Amino acid sequence: MQEQEETPTFSEESLISVTVNGHIYERNAPVRMLLSDFLRHELHLTGTHVGCEHGVCGCCTVLLNGEAVRSCLMLAVQADGMALTTIEGMAGTNSELHPIQQAFQEKHGLQCGFCTSGMIISVHAMLHENPNPTEEEIRHELSGNLCRCTGYQNIVEAVKLAAERLRAGAAFNAPKEVE
Amino acid sequence: MATRWFGASVQRSEDPRLLRGKGNYVDDIDLPGTLHAAVLRSPHARARIAGIDTAAARELSGVHLVITAADLGEVLEPSPLLVPHPALTHPRTQLPLALNEVRYVGEAVAYVVADDRYIAEDALELIDVEYEPLPVVHNLDVASSSMSGTITGTATTENAPLVHAGVPGNIAAHLVQIVGDPDSIFATAPHTMRETVNMERGAAMPMECRGIVARWESFEGMLTCWISTQAPIPIRNGLAAIFHLPEHKVRVVAPDVGGGFGTKIMMFYPEEILTPLAAIRLGRPVKWIEDRRENFISSNQERGQLHEIEYAFDDQGLLLAVRDTFLHDTGAYTPYGIIVPIITACSLPGPYRLKHYYSDFTVLYTNKVPVSPYRGAGRPHAVFVMERIMDRIAGELRIDRCEVRSRNFIQPDEFPWDVGLVYQDGGPTTYDSGNYQAGLDKLKVLLDYDNFPKTQAEARQQGRYLGIGVGYYVEGTSIGPYEGANVRVESDGRVFAATGVTSQGQSHATTFAQIVADQLGIHPRDVLLTEGDSQSFNWGAGTYASRAATVAGSALHLAAVKVREKTRKVAAELFEAAPEDIEIAGGNVYVKDAPHRALTLGQVAISANPLRYAYGENARKLMSMKLAGPRSGPALPSERGAPGLEATEFYSPPHASFASGVHGAIIEVDPKTGMVSFVKYAAVHDCGRVINPMVVEGQVHGGVAQGIGGAFYERLVFNEEGQLINASFMDYLLPTSAEIPPIAVDHVETPSPLSPLGMKGAGEAGVIPVPALFASAIDDALSPFGMRVLEMPLHPCKIYELLQASQNV
Numbered sequence: 001m002q003e004q005e006e007t008p009t010f011s012e013e014s015l016i017s018v019t020v021n022g023h024i025y026e027r028n029a030p031v032r033m034l035l036s037d038f039l040r041h042e043l044h045l046t047g048t049h050v051g052c053e054h055g056v057c058g059c060c061t062v063l064l065n066g067e068a069v070r071s072c073l074m075l076a077v078q079a080d081g082m083a084l085t086t087i088e089g090m091a092g093t094n095s096e097l098h099p100i101q102q103a104f105q106e107k108h109g110l111q112c113g114f115c116t117s118g119m120i121i122s123v124h125a126m127l128h129e130n131p132n133p134t135e136e137e138i139r140h141e142l143s144g145n146l147c148r149c150t151g152y153q154n155i156v157e158a159v160k161l162a163a164e165r166l167r168a169g170a171a172f173n174a175p176k177e178v179e
Numbered sequence: 180m181a182t183r184w185f186g187a188s189v190q191r192s193e194d195p196r197l198l199r200g201k202g203n204y205v206d207d208i209d210l211p212g213t214l215h216a217a218v219l220r221s222p223h224a225r226a227r228i229a230g231i232d233t234a235a236a237r238e239l240s241g242v243h244l245v246i247t248a249a250d251l252g253e254v255l256e257p258s259p260l261l262v263p264h265p266a267l268t269h270p271r272t273q274l275p276l277a278l279n280e281v282r283y284v285g286e287a288v289a290y291v292v293a294d295d296r297y298i299a300e301d302a303l304e305l306i307d308v309e310y311e312p313l314p315v316v317h318n319l320d321v322a323s324s325s326m327s328g329t330i331t332g333t334a335t336t337e338n339a340p341l342v343h344a345g346v347p348g349n350i351a352a353h354l355v356q357i358v359g360d361p362d363s364i365f366a367t368a369p370h371t372m373r374e375t376v377n378m379e380r381g382a383a384m385p386m387e388c389r390g391i392v393a394r395w396e397s398f399e400g401m402l403t404c405w406i407s408t409q410a411p412i413p414i415r416n417g418l419a420a421i422f423h424l425p426e427h428k429v430r431v432v433a434p435d436v437g438g439g440f441g442t443k444i445m446m447f448y449p450e451e452i453l454t455p456l457a458a459i460r461l462g463r464p465v466k467w468i469e470d471r472r473e474n475f476i477s478s479n480q481e482r483g484q485l486h487e488i489e490y491a492f493d494d495q496g497l498l499l500a501v502r503d504t505f506l507h508d509t510g511a512y513t514p515y516g517i518i519v520p521i522i523t524a525c526s527l528p529g530p531y532r533l534k535h536y537y538s539d540f541t542v543l544y545t546n547k548v549p550v551s552p553y554r555g556a557g558r559p560h561a562v563f564v565m566e567r568i569m570d571r572i573a574g575e576l577r578i579d580r581c582e583v584r585s586r587n588f589i590q591p592d593e594f595p596w597d598v599g600l601v602y603q604d605g606g607p608t609t610y611d612s613g614n615y616q617a618g619l620d621k622l623k624v625l626l627d628y629d630n631f632p633k634t635q636a637e638a639r640q641q642g643r644y645l646g647i648g649v650g651y652y653v654e655g656t657s658i659g660p661y662e663g664a665n666v667r668v669e670s671d672g673r674v675f676a677a678t679g680v681t682s683q684g685q686s687h688a689t690t691f692a693q694i695v696a697d698q699l700g701i702h703p704r705d706v707l708l709t710e711g712d713s714q715s716f717n718w719g720a721g722t723y724a725s726r727a728a729t730v731a732g733s734a735l736h737l738a739a740v741k742v743r744e745k746t747r748k749v750a751a752e753l754f755e756a757a758p759e760d761i762e763i764a765g766g767n768v769y770v771k772d773a774p775h776r777a778l779t780l781g782q783v784a785i786s787a788n789p790l791r792y793a794y795g796e797n798a799r800k801l802m803s804m805k806l807a808g809p810r811s812g813p814a815l816p817s818e819r820g821a822p823g824l825e826a827t828e829f830y831s832p833p834h835a836s837f838a839s840g841v842h843g844a845i846i847e848v849d850p851k852t853g854m855v856s857f858v859k860y861a862a863v864h865d866c867g868r869v870i871n872p873m874v875v876e877g878q879v880h881g882g883v884a885q886g887i888g889g890a891f892y893e894r895l896v897f898n899e900e901g902q903l904i905n906a907s908f909m910d911y912l913l914p915t916s917a918e919i920p921p922i923a924v925d926h927v928e929t930p931s932p933l934s935p936l937g938m939k940g941a942g943e944a945g946v947i948p949v950p951a952l953f954a955s956a957i958d959d960a961l962s963p964f965g966m967r968v969l970e971m972p973l974h975p976c977k978i979y980e981l982l983q984a985s986q987n988v
Contacts, residue, residue: 051437053470148385151880152884
């Protein structure tokens with residue numbers, strides 16, 4: 001037992017508390033569980049997708065204390081005490097789409113939809129930092145999120161539209177609670 | 180009737196769900212009691228398996244099942260050969276788990292089921308496999324080294340390694356097709372040339388990897404599998420046979436699928452047999468989700484071919500004859516027969532009047548991941564070869580590259596044009612329609628082609644190397660055998676529509692709804708499309724070969740027409756009017772000139788089902804209306820056929836339809852680094868009548884991005900041991916938003932005379948001409964150095980090397 005306390009075994013769990021989309025969750029998380037797996041399989045927030053598990057594709061991007069991060073490159077226990085926003089927290093409670101989501105639909109910025117969650121989270125973070133990006137800035141900022149369907153063109157168009165509307169005062173919904 | 184939704188850029192009904200993270204991909208399915216599987220894969224490209232010790236893995240806490248080939252019982256059968264062909268003399272397909280010998284890095288050797296994936300992967304590390312490595316066939320040079328007269332130039336080796344004992348020379352297939360009399364033409368042609376063209380492997384890389392959840396319900400004897408696949412119904416049929424179950428007791432569903440691009444159609448990937456097997460043995464749901472590393476080494480790949488070409492042309496630049504002898508790398512198995520090289524052979528003539536053509540290909544086994552179609556499926560290779568020929572003719576004769584193409588085009592009044600070859604579906608390669616000059620004219624406008632020489636000259640004065648390239652293709656799409664559709668009006672007036680194909684992002688829920696909505700006078704949002712579920716529609720082949728919109732779309736159209744006819748008949752009886760006087764619009768059904776006295780579509784549907792009890796608001800309103808009373812005789816008279824407003828129809832195309840397109844780009848090359856950037860990209864395509872321009876343009880954009888990836892960023896690199904040495908997104912570079920340029924798209928519409936709505940396929944189009952135009956543009960940019968690109972994919976180092984080599988010549 002003494003030895004186990006010094007060297008955690010793979011089956012060891014740790015009680016963590018994370019706030020996700022405004023909800024506080026307390027769970028025993030295996031110490032080796034990825035944050036992405038924790039969100040998907042423990043909290044059943046399956047909108048966060050896993051595309052590569054080595055931090056390149058960006059499908060698993062979430063906001064961690066407001067900053068866009070790869071949830072596949074973190075352990076769940078590292079998120080203890082932190083606040084997360086996932087794609088499920090982007091739309092308002094009244095089921096209206098966030099202006100970024102709306103722009104993605106209008107500009108056909110998604111096809112299979114698998115990269116979309118991470119894209120939208122990244123765009124959200126990008127526009128928070130830079131509300132009026134140039135096309136070059138958009139393309140540079142989005143280069144951490146791979147999409148295999150759209151060729152990016154309509155995603156870039158969607159970001160431009162969303163940025164324009166948000167600057168004009170469209171409701172920039174703070175992430176709200178979801179069921 | 181006049182169509183209204185067909186042709187409109189209707190926004191996608193799929194989107195609100197996907198945008199909220201409410202999609203339902205395979206790994207999102209979380210059934211109570213699910214166990215999780217992991218696969219042990221071969222670390223060797225070729226080795227004898229001397230023994231497997233699974234004892235430690237079986238003893239690990241949380242492990243429920245460990246399977247090796249020895250445990251498979253009667254399931255230890257090679258997968259079916261999907262597309263046999265007389266030329267495929269030595270087919271070989273894969274076992275669910277390797278027995279005695281492994282033939283590629285990544286081949287499945289053992290399968291473990293545990294409480295969670297973490298434990299399952301722990302167990303993999305406890306399995307001890309004793310391998311005895313064997314000599315490896317890692318490329319076409321080695322594969323062909325015992326062929327006489329090999330085109331690779333490698334010395335003949337007596338004891339060349341064999342991927343399969345019993346397949347001499349590693350030759351799976353050899354096929355020759357001859358059109359006209361090329362030998363005579365070559366004997367007398369004014370100009371002949373000979374070149375070797377090489378294309379290396381790439382991979383589809385959908386953002387969602389493969390995956391399966393299998394559930395066995397013993398109380399009803401029902402096996403249900405949710406699979407990230409493009410072909411659920413053929414898989415259902417196969418699983419029923421393998422597990423001796425009635426077909427109606429096996430349900431296969433393709434839920435939301437996160438991209439496919441061809442790689443998700445295969446019968447069978449081993450996990451698609453092993454996971455249901457485990458679920459049946461354990462009596463609990465089992466999930467297997469492929470991770471990205473597995474995707475690199477176990478999902479099928481494509482593109483490896485080596486062509487030796489000879490071509491003859493006259494002083495006017497007319498192409499007289501082509502001889503193309505090529506080797507095709509099929510990997511360790513031939514699950515898909517020889518579809519890909521056949522498509523290459525048949526796509527090579529392209530939009531040109533090629534009357535004398537010798538095509539000879541040899542399909543070779545290598546110790547690499549098996550090959551099956553990846554978006555484009557043999558076409559990018561063919562187009563690369565033919566467009567290289569056109570550029571060379573232009574260069575030799577000092578004729579403009581577009582002008583040479585124009586001189587060789589099949590003319591609009593020459594359709595149907597018989598290329599003279601047997602296509603992949605066994606039917607003729609007969610082009611149904613097209614207008615190739617119209618496409619080229621539009622492209623030249625988009626690129627401002629005629630002014631480019633001036634721009635190029637100015638740039639060169641500043642030491643900048645700009646180049647322009649074009650690539651034209653004709654692609655066979657919309658192949659059979661058939662697809663079907665069921666359309667049924669529900670009591671609330673919404674319309675259920677089901678087909679056997681699937682969507683991996685192609686927007687069928689929207690575009691198919693547009694087709695149905697036009698016939699039934701409703702909004703597309705009121706069409707409830709179900710696809711990819713074998714329990715919703717029993718028949719079908721799947722989504723591949725740019726066929727779903729045409730073949731399944733036509734079936735939906737035919738079924739919707741039938742439902743419309745029946746709706747008018749039933750309404751005519753109720754209104755005591757003539758069926759031809761019944762109109763259907765805005766969700767209502769009424770006698771012409773009396774729209775105020777209308778029934779809803781749902782009310783007609785209720786009336787068409789002569790039950791005594793009907794429920795809901797539509798039924799109550801129906802009771803209060805003064806309509807014709809019940810007739811005497813049977814409640815469901817024979818001329819009515821089935822109850823309700825429902826029809827099932829099938830569409831089987833006479834043969835493939837041939838879409839076309841031309842892309843062009845202006846690029847800039849830095850000769851010091853070999854780096855290329857895109858200045859402008861334009862695409863003009865003709866997929867016949869367009870259901871939804873927004874969707875088609877999206878397909879083109881995505882194809883172009885994959886094409887650019889496959890031309891300049893993506894290359895699977897295998898070393899001499901057959902190890903894929905760049906099996907991660909860190910090293911295999913999918914293009915990002917920073918690499919893909921804005922893409923200008925224009926349309927030409929030459930409707931297909933083959934199908935009722937005149938569509939042709941569009942799914943693969945975007946990717947096909949990109950390597951060709953990329954090479955064309957690089958040659959043009961570096962023409963002062965005498966550059967001639969004859970291989971794909973390129974990368975900056977390669978361009979630099981080619982440049983050095985061309986300067987040394």
